[in-house]
Amino acid sequence: MSAALQGIFVPNVAPYRADGSLHEDELRRIISWLVDKGVSGLYPNGSMGEFIRLSHEERRRVIRIVAEETAGRRPILAGAAEPNTDLVLEMCHHCAELGCRAVSITGPYYYKPSQESIEEYFRDLAARSPIDIVIYNIPAFAAEISVPVLTRLALDCPRIIGTKDSSADMCRFLHVMNAIKPQRPDFSVLVGWEELMVPALMMGGDGGTLSTAGVAPEAIMKIYHEAQAGHWEEARRLQYKLLELFQTMLTAANFPTGFRLGYEVRGFDVGRARYPNAPEEEAGLSEIRARIACLLGECGFDDLATRCQLPGFRPEPSLGGTTPATDSAPHARVDAIVREVMRTLRADDPS
Numbered sequence: 001m002s003a004a005l006q007g008i009f010v011p012n013v014a015p016y017r018a019d020g021s022l023h024e025d026e027l028r029r030i031i032s033w034l035v036d037k038g039v040s041g042l043y044p045n046g047s048m049g050e051f052i053r054l055s056h057e058e059r060r061r062v063i064r065i066v067a068e069e070t071a072g073r074r075p076i077l078a079g080a081a082e083p084n085t086d087l088v089l090e091m092c093h094h095c096a097e098l099g100c101r102a103v104s105i106t107g108p109y110y111y112k113p114s115q116e117s118i119e120e121y122f123r124d125l126a127a128r129s130p131i132d133i134v135i136y137n138i139p140a141f142a143a144e145i146s147v148p149v150l151t152r153l154a155l156d157c158p159r160i161i162g163t164k165d166s167s168a169d170m171c172r173f174l175h176v177m178n179a180i181k182p183q184r185p186d187f188s189v190l191v192g193w194e195e196l197m198v199p200a201l202m203m204g205g206d207g208g209t210l211s212t213a214g215v216a217p218e219a220i221m222k223i224y225h226e227a228q229a230g231h232w233e234e235a236r237r238l239q240y241k242l243l244e245l246f247q248t249m250l251t252a253a254n255f256p257t258g259f260r261l262g263y264e265v266r267g268f269d270v271g272r273a274r275y276p277n278a279p280e281e282e283a284g285l286s287e288i289r290a291r292i293a294c295l296l297g298e299c300g301f302d303d304l305a306t307r308c309q310l311p312g313f314r315p316e317p318s319l320g321g322t323t324p325a326t327d328s329a330p331h332a333r334v335d336a337i338v339r340e341v342m343r344t345l346r347a348d349d350p351s
Contacts, residue, residue, distance in 0.1 A: 004161070004162070004186045004187070004188045004206060005041075005075070005077065005101065005102065005134065005161065005162050005188040005190065005206060005207070006040065006188065006206045006207050007039075007040025007041060007206075007207045007224065008039055008040045008041070008207055008208055008209075008210060008213050008217075008220055008221060008224050009039075009040060009041040009042065009043040009075075009077045009190070009207070009208070009209045010034050010039045010041070010042055010043055010209075010210070010213045010214050010217065011043040011044075011046035011047065011048035011049060011209050011210075011211050011213075011214065012027075012030055012031065012034065012042065012043070012044060012048065012049060012066075012214050013030070013048055013049060013050075013214060013256065013259065013260055013263055013270050014027065014049045014050050014054060014058075014062060015027055015030065015263075015268065015269065015270040015271055016270070016271035016272065016273075016274065017271060018271065020271075020272075020274065022054075022058055022061065022062070023269065023270075023271060024061075024065055026268060026269050026270065027062070027065050027066075027069075028065060028068075028069045029268065030214075030263070030268055031065070031066050031069040031070060032069055033268075034213075034214065034217055035069075035070060035073050035074055037217040037218060037221070038217070038218075038221050039074065039213060039217050039220075039221060040074070040075075040207065040221075040224075041074050041075040041076060041077055041101070042066050042070060042074055042075075042076050042077070043076075043077045043078070043079065043104065043209050044062050044063050044066040044076065044078055044079060045059050045062055045063060045078060045079030045080070045081075046079045046104065046209065047138065047141065047166075047211075047255075047256070048211045048214065048256050048259060049062065049079065050256065050273065050274055051079050051081065052109075053273075053274040053275065056082070056087065059079075059091070060091070060094055063076070063078050063094065063095055063098060063100065064098060066078075067098040067099060067100065072099065075100075075101035075102075076095075076098075076099075076100040076101055077100070077101060077102050077103070077104055077134060077209070078091075078095045078098075078100045078102075078103050078104065079103070079104050079136075080092055080095060080103035080104065080105050081104070081105055081106040081109070081136070081142070083109075083110075085121070085124060085125065088105060088125060089125070089128055089129065091103070092125075092129045092130060092131050092133075093130055093131075095131055096130040096131040100131060101132070102131060102132040102133065102134050102161060102162070103129070103131055103132070103133055103134070104133075104134045104135075104136045104164055104209075105122075105125065105133055105134070105135060105136060106136045106137075106138055106141070106142035106143075107121075107135075107136075107137070107142045107143035107144060107145050108121065108142065108143050109141060109142040109143065111143075112143055113143060115145075115146050115148075115149050118143055118145055118149060119149045119152065119153065122135060122145075122149075122153050122157070122160065123153065123156075123157060126153070126157035126159040126160050127157075127159075129159055132159060132160075132161045133159055133160045133161065134160075134161060134162045134163060134164055134188070134190070135150060135153065135160060135162070135163045135164070136163070136164045136166070136192075137150070137163060137164065137165045137166065137167055137172075138166040138167070138192070139167050140166075140167075144167070145163075147172065147175050147176055147179060148179075150163060150176060150179075150180070151176075151179040151180055154180045154184055154187050155180070155183055155184060161186070161187065161188060162187055162188030162189065162190060162206070163176060163187075163188070163189055163190065164190045164191075164192050164209050165189070165190070165191060165192055165193075166192030166193055166209075167193075168193045168195070168196065170196050170199060170200070173189070173191060173196065173200055173203070173205070174203060176189055177189055177203060177204055177205070181204065188206045188207075189204075189205050189206055190205065190206055190207050190208050190209055191205050191207075191208040191209075191210075192208060192209050192210070193208075193210075194208075194210050194211070194212050194220075194242060194246040195243060195246060197210065197220075197223060197224075197239060198223065198227060198232075198235050198236055198239040201224070201227040201228075201235070202227070202232065207224065208224075211249075211256070211259050212242060212245065212246050212249070212259075212262075214259065214262070214263065215245075215249065215259060215262030215263060215265070215266060215292075215296075216242070216245070216262075216296060216299060216301070218300075218301075219238060219241070219242060219299050219300070220242075222238060223235050223238045223239060223242075226238065238299075241298065241299050242299065244295055245262075245292065245295040245296065245299065248288065248291055248292060248295060249261065249262050249292060252284075252285070252288045253277045253278075253281040253282070253284070253285065253288075254273065254275055254277055254281070256273065257273050257277065257281075257285070258288060258292070260272075260273055261285065261288055261289045261292055262292050262296075264289060265289060265292050265293045265296060266296075290308070293308055294308035
């Protein structure tokens with residue numbers, strides 16, 4: 001049996017040239033840089049990589065480039081969400097041939113099948129895939145996989161080795177952990193939402209696939225290592241430091257524009273996302289880019305602190321409450337559970 005997936009897998013952007021084509025040289029530079037920064041693994045063709053805006057051949061090419069550039073130095077959790085079962089399995093075979101550790105597959109998107117159909121879909125994939133599968137729950141963009149369905153799949157299908165949860169719902173995350181981990185301890189549960197990183201790790205999560213790790217891999221990996229060492233006070237301090245940076249990048253124009261600006265601040269030529277911003281959104285990007293530089297400086301990146309060009313800049317407490325394509329009620333529940341977790345941590349911390 002292969003080792004469980006653990007650590008921080010980085011969902012990298014897909015860089016483009018001025019003509020809109022995939023900038024393969026810059027993608028290689030990004031991957032090499034992330035490996036050198038010590039990230040646990042790579043996650044190509046996720047939401048951050050705009051997989052839905054790439055052609056099938058481009059998605060195959062992205063995974064090949066990432067596999068070539070990592071050269072076995074880091075495990076790859078490759079996005080394999082495709083419009084139909086045959087194309088998913090074709091991508092699974094492609095990823096297996098390239099030596100990827102596992103593939104990440106969302107629930108069906110665009111159409112909204114029943115939970116019974118979603119369960120059958122994943123059972124079929126598990127029976128036929130040549131590579132391990134991580135079920136990716138992202139209800140903002142694809143059909144949600146209910147906790148009972150996920151539990152049955154985890155306990156019945158050895159080929160399904162974990163889940164990535166980007167629902168921003170800490171309650172759901174805990175229910176998944178409680179339903180599956182006692183019966184299958186090797187099942188990996190990864191959080192896909194930066195604001196919940198420390199609470200998820202504290203409750204026994206195995207790591208995360210976090211977009212901010214592509215912009216600030218040093219900070220995200222430090223949080224992970226501090227948590228692994230049981231240094232919760234320092235992990236909490238860093239978690240709070242990153243809140244405003246995450247929200248600034250998340251809410252800038254159209255996702256993932258803000259994160260692409262973050263890569264630019266770190267010195268990469270990622271080009272424009274494959275979706276136009278409105279003129280008023282485009283006009284505000286320079287200020288957002290400058291704010292990201294200042295926030296990175298506040299997070300301890302001294303070279304970026306000296307480049308902060310916003311007079312009188314001060315970080316502001318993040319108000320949160322913004323998630324792509326969702327209403328505010330679930331986020332309010334998340335905020336409540338996180339506050340309760342943090343109160344408990346402070347009460348129990350002897351330091």
